[in-house]
Amino acid sequence: MAPRYTNPKLLEGINSGHEHPLLEVAKSSIIVFALIAVVIVGAYMAARFAAPYLPFSWEIALAEKMPRPDLGDDAAGSRTHRYITSLTARVAAASDLPADMAITVHYVEGDTVNAFATLGGHIVVFEGLWKLVDSENAAAMLIAHEIAHVKNRDPVRSASGTLFASLAAGLMFGDIGVANMGNDLTALQFSREQETQADSDAARAVFKLYGHLNGAADLFNRLRIVAKDAKQPPAFLASHPNLADRILGLRRLAGRNGWSFQGDKHKPKRNRRAK
Amino acid sequence: MFDFDRLGLSEALKYLGRARNMIISNMEEVPGRRVVQHLGVVQGSTVKAKNVFRDIGASLKNLVGGELKSYTDLINESRREAMDRMGQEAEALGANAILNVRFSTSTITQGAAELLAYGTAVIVEEQADG
Amino acid sequence: MDEQSIASLINYGGFAVLVVLTFFIGSVIERRHFRRIIKREKEVRDIMVFAIRRAPTDLVLSQPKLVCGNAVISVDYFKTFAAGLRGIIGGRIGSYESLFERARREAMLRMKIEARRHGGNIVLNVKFETTRIYSGGGRGAISVEALAYGTAYSRSDDGAQIH
Numbered sequence: 001m002a003p004r005y006t007n008p009k010l011l012e013g014i015n016s017g018h019e020h021p022l023l024e025v026a027k028s029s030i031i032v033f034a035l036i037a038v039v040i041v042g043a044y045m046a047a048r049f050a051a052p053y054l055p056f057s058w059e060i061a062l063a064e065k066m067p068r069p070d071l072g073d074d075a076a077g078s079r080t081h082r083y084i085t086s087l088t089a090r091v092a093a094a095s096d097l098p099a100d101m102a103i104t105v106h107y108v109e110g111d112t113v114n115a116f117a118t119l120g121g122h123i124v125v126f127e128g129l130w131k132l133v134d135s136e137n138a139a140a141m142l143i144a145h146e147i148a149h150v151k152n153r154d155p156v157r158s159a160s161g162t163l164f165a166s167l168a169a170g171l172m173f174g175d176i177g178v179a180n181m182g183n184d185l186t187a188l189q190f191s192r193e194q195e196t197q198a199d200s201d202a203a204r205a206v207f208k209l210y211g212h213l214n215g216a217a218d219l220f221n222r223l224r225i226v227a228k229d230a231k232q233p234p235a236f237l238a239s240h241p242n243l244a245d246r247i248l249g250l251r252r253l254a255g256r257n258g259w260s261f262q263g264d265k266h267k268p269k270r271n272r273r274a275k
Numbered sequence: 276m277f278d279f280d281r282l283g284l285s286e287a288l289k290y291l292g293r294a295r296n297m298i299i300s301n302m303e304e305v306p307g308r309r310v311v312q313h314l315g316v317v318q319g320s321t322v323k324a325k326n327v328f329r330d331i332g333a334s335l336k337n338l339v340g341g342e343l344k345s346y347t348d349l350i351n352e353s354r355r356e357a358m359d360r361m362g363q364e365a366e367a368l369g370a371n372a373i374l375n376v377r378f379s380t381s382t383i384t385q386g387a388a389e390l391l392a393y394g395t396a397v398i399v400e401e402q403a404d405g
Numbered sequence: 406m407d408e409q410s411i412a413s414l415i416n417y418g419g420f421a422v423l424v425v426l427t428f429f430i431g432s433v434i435e436r437r438h439f440r441r442i443i444k445r446e447k448e449v450r451d452i453m454v455f456a457i458r459r460a461p462t463d464l465v466l467s468q469p470k471l472v473c474g475n476a477v478i479s480v481d482y483f484k485t486f487a488a489g490l491r492g493i494i495g496g497r498i499g500s501y502e503s504l505f506e507r508a509r510r511e512a513m514l515r516m517k518i519e520a521r522r523h524g525g526n527i528v529l530n531v532k533f534e535t536t537r538i539y540s541g542g543g544r545g546a547i548s549v550e551a552l553a554y555g556t557a558y559s560r561s562d563d564g565a566q567i568h
Contacts, residue, residue, distance in 0.1 A: 005461070006453070009450075025487045032494060305469055306558070338430075338481060340430075340435060340479055342438070343479050354473065354475070378473070
């Protein structure tokens with residue numbers, strides 16, 4: 001029997017048209033965005049995890065690569081700056097810093113109520129906050145807190161998290177936004193745990209320096225009063241946990257370690273205005 | 276087999292006439308005929324570049340989709356030319372058929388493509404028994 | 406809003422508008438093309454096509470004639486975008502599948518039309534070839550050329566029927 005030759009009609013929709021194109025795009029968009037998010041968050045977490053293990057000299061090198069933030073009037077060499085520098089040296093000595101970790105303190109004039117630690121062991125204290133300091137003990141607590149951030153590598157952790165996240169984003173989207181990172185370095189965000197740790201390290205250093213913690217909580221109390229009066233909370237508070245919690249934390253810590261709040265407060269040598 | 280430079284008009288016409296009778300097929304045999312001689316592979320190819328004017332339309336079509344008629348025609352035309360050249364090669368060998376013909380296209384750069392046609396040149400004869 | 410964010414809004418906003426717009430226009434063009442293909446395929450149903458290499462001995466066939474048909478079909482901007490997105494995660498690019506199907510069926514159709522023009526009613530040893538063609542605007546926009554070719558004969562045998 002000879003084969004018969006026929007061409008029956010073919011069924012439509014076998015080779016295409018399985019999924020609506022919009023549905024397809026929606027699905028792949030979601031996956032792509034999820035992937036991007038995973039990469040950026042992954043870079044952020046990995047950098048934050050790895051940063052504290054980098055040598056401090058790398059942190060200094062990184063800080064030098066960054067554009068210099070514009071802070072206003074740097075009162076380097078003023079009387080107050082000299083005083084803060086010498087106090088910082090004493091607090092640093094009491095903070096058990098690693099041998100290669102050098103602290104540089106900057107004093108900036110102006111009404112900004114703030115102080116922060118940033119990359120490369122730099123600490124910046126603003127006049128607005130300094131005016132609230134009424135004893136050397138309170139000043140030492142403030143400086144010790146910022147030194148503790150440097151010692152715990154908090155600035156490099158935050159900065160490299162942001163840096164690597166934006167690098168990852170830059171690699172994926174084709175433009176790298178390191179240019180405007182300079183000013184971010186003045187507003188590095190630390191976690192509540194990092195702040196609490198810095199407070200407790202600072203208290204330890206202050207106790208080592210003076211033998212008591214009298215005056216250590218004074219600045220917190222002063223800030224509470226300022227914050228109540230001000231329409232806008234001071235910059236320092238925006239980046240730090242609740243003051244009441246911090247005072248309470250400090251008291252608990254002192255209680256646990258048997259650190260006394262009784263002792264002589266020292267007069268700060270600041271109150272002659274540099275201006 | 277042909278020296279084209281010395282071909283006269285009548286020979287040229289004869290050549291053209293014969294070229295039109297060339298059997299071109301992509302099968303291995305011709306029904307009702309048998310291959311009496313194999314003459315080897317013949318091929319014809321053209322390399323064509325698209326031009327700017329076609330491209331303007333194409334740019335627009337790349338937005339909304341659809342057939343690029345000018346490209347279809349350009350490629351079609353070029354493929355015929357490649358086939359024509361393949362036919363000329365076969366003709367020059369004295370073949371009267373090209374069997375097992377295939378096409379191949381390769382895009383060389385953004386704007387140019389090579390179109391190739393090749394097959395086996397043969398001489399076929401009417402089968403005695405039909 | 407600063408200048409930069411306005412510029413990027415125009416940039417990405419324009420892009421989004423283009424994607425949406427070309428999706429609608431492209432879909433309309435594609436649907437119309439498919440309708441036209443189906444209609445014309447009916448008209449050439451009597452031309453039979455087979456992908457067999459040897460001429461059947463039970464058919465009386467005329468002299469062979471190589472016939473081919475081709476079509477260059479361009480993607481639309483939406484498809485380019487969809488494929489780009491797919492390219493990151495992998496998987497089936499449905500919007501390109503329809504593109505290839507359009508091109509191939511159009512090419513086959515034209516091959517059949519050419520076969521009929523030469524008096525053929527059966528095309529044997531049908532082969533397809535697909536080539537990517539860079540066209541126009543660049544930026545990953547491509548077109549595909551589908552080629553269908555085969556050897557056309559006119560059959561004169563009642564062994565072959567159309568169903």
